[in-house]
Amino acid sequence: MMEVHGQCDERFLPVREAFERNFEENGDVGACFAATLEGEYVVDLWAGHQDEARTRPWLEDTIVNVYSTTKTMTFLCALMLADQDRLDFDAPVADYWPEFAANGKERIPVKYLLSHSAGVPGFSRPFSNAELYDWDFACADLANQEPWWEPGIQSGYHAITQGYLIGEVIRRITGRTIGTYFREEVAEKIGVDFHIGVPPSEFNRIADLIPAVEIAPILQMDGDSITARVFAGEMTEGDLTDVTRTDGWRWAEIPAANGHGNARSVVRAQTALANNGRAFGVELLSPDGARKALEPQIDGVDVVLGLPIQFAMGFALPTEGIPISPNANTLWWGGAGGSLIAIDTDAHLCFSYVMNQMDNHIVGDPRGTGLGSALYGCIDG
Numbered sequence: 001m002m003e004v005h006g007q008c009d010e011r012f013l014p015v016r017e018a019f020e021r022n023f024e025e026n027g028d029v030g031a032c033f034a035a036t037l038e039g040e041y042v043v044d045l046w047a048g049h050q051d052e053a054r055t056r057p058w059l060e061d062t063i064v065n066v067y068s069t070t071k072t073m074t075f076l077c078a079l080m081l082a083d084q085d086r087l088d089f090d091a092p093v094a095d096y097w098p099e100f101a102a103n104g105k106e107r108i109p110v111k112y113l114l115s116h117s118a119g120v121p122g123f124s125r126p127f128s129n130a131e132l133y134d135w136d137f138a139c140a141d142l143a144n145q146e147p148w149w150e151p152g153i154q155s156g157y158h159a160i161t162q163g164y165l166i167g168e169v170i171r172r173i174t175g176r177t178i179g180t181y182f183r184e185e186v187a188e189k190i191g192v193d194f195h196i197g198v199p200p201s202e203f204n205r206i207a208d209l210i211p212a213v214e215i216a217p218i219l220q221m222d223g224d225s226i227t228a229r230v231f232a233g234e235m236t237e238g239d240l241t242d243v244t245r246t247d248g249w250r251w252a253e254i255p256a257a258n259g260h261g262n263a264r265s266v267v268r269a270q271t272a273l274a275n276n277g278r279a280f281g282v283e284l285l286s287p288d289g290a291r292k293a294l295e296p297q298i299d300g301v302d303v304v305l306g307l308p309i310q311f312a313m314g315f316a317l318p319t320e321g322i323p324i325s326p327n328a329n330t331l332w333w334g335g336a337g338g339s340l341i342a343i344d345t346d347a348h349l350c351f352s353y354v355m356n357q358m359d360n361h362i363v364g365d366p367r368g369t370g371l372g373s374a375l376y377g378c379i380d381g
Contacts, residue, residue: 005060006032006045011378018374019045022367028357030058030207033371034263035351036271039279043351043375044264050207050356063193063260064207064356065244067335068159070259073182073196073269074166075114075293075314076284080185083277083289086173089114089313093165096172103146113165114314115297116155119147120165121304122230129243132160133252135177139168148226149303155311157304159230163256166314179253190280192269194261197253206250206260209241212337212358227304241358257335266341266352273331274343274350293331294345305362315343322364326376333363340368351375 002023008016015033022028030048034041050056050064081087087096089111094101100108105120112118123141131137142161149156158165167178174181179197186192195202243249249258261269272278273293277285292313299310310317315331318324324332327346334340337358343350353368 031355032263066339069335099143193265263352338365
């Protein structure tokens with residue numbers, strides 16, 4: 001039986017059992033799960049190993065690349081600025097970033113960036129790794145593009161570009177990169193061990209991502225489809241999981257994809273949204289500012305992912321096909337391979353699953369959703 005570390009309130013022992021089963025039955029190598037209820041940790045578990053060879057144990061302070069779960073930190077930063085009246089979601093992006101007005105984008109509002117409906121889901125061509133790590137280069141490419149579709153009529157997952165788009169708006173407002181803004185305004189204020197751009201001093205704590213046994217079908221699409229164009233342009237040099245182990249990837253700021261943390265830190269960052277803007281003795285947002293996150297923006301089949309998704313202010317809302325939460329006022333998103341964050345504002349519950357063994361689910365990995373189901377079973381029961 002896998003040796004599990006951490007704490008779990010007696011009421012939530014079925015969650016610990018489900019966590020153990022992920023190792024015994026679902027292929028986990030190293031993983032962690034955490035949950036807060038009414039702003040207090042009730043579960044904080046970790047187990048397994050940081051590497052495929054199982055030579056380095058997963059420790060309390062182990063961190064790992066969580067891919068698109070990173071986006072939720074970017075959303076939080078945008079919501080905080082809106083709450084301070086420094087960012088207007090209805091205003092044109094070009095009000096903050098004038099160069100973005102080029103080629104018919106002058107009227108696109110900021111909220112379209114959050115809902116994946118701005119029509120700029122990929123770069124103009126496949127990027128080299130060095131180009132992807134070059135913030136100014138990437139943002140200039142996006143600013144110069146024409147929209148791929150009429151903005152606002154549909155969502156199309158901005159897998160990598162969303163982070164640059166929102167991050168550049170934040171940089172124009174604050175004068176700080178998104179990684180710096182998040183560190184100074186969130187991480188340092190409430191003690192969050194999450195990094196958008198990891199300092200070299202922390203590299204030794206990073207677990208290795210392990211590729212899925214089978215490649216996700218969406219990543220095997222050929223031709224000129226929007227999906228193929230989006231994912232083909234993300235990375236052109238080397239296998240992506242290998243690239244995540246390089247210094248260049250780790251210290252770059254790619255705020256849609258290369259955040260590093262663990263379940264405890266992901267939950268710590270987002271618990272305020274589950275509790276009217278306040279967490280761990282700090283008010284990150286006003287109650288109205290926190291509720292802003294729930295405002296529906298667009299609903300339908302996403303033209304990149306091919307799945308029905310309803311987006312609010314960045315986060316997705318529950319749908320029948322993805323069993324994240326029984327409560328409608330729940331915000332969620334996850335990262336390629338399986339990481340997950342859910343923020344239930346009805347139950348004042350926040351939970352996250354983070355791992356290094358990737359699966360081929362784009363969203364709704366059953367390891368994370370299964371832990372969520374076990375958690376709700378303890379609350380409802």
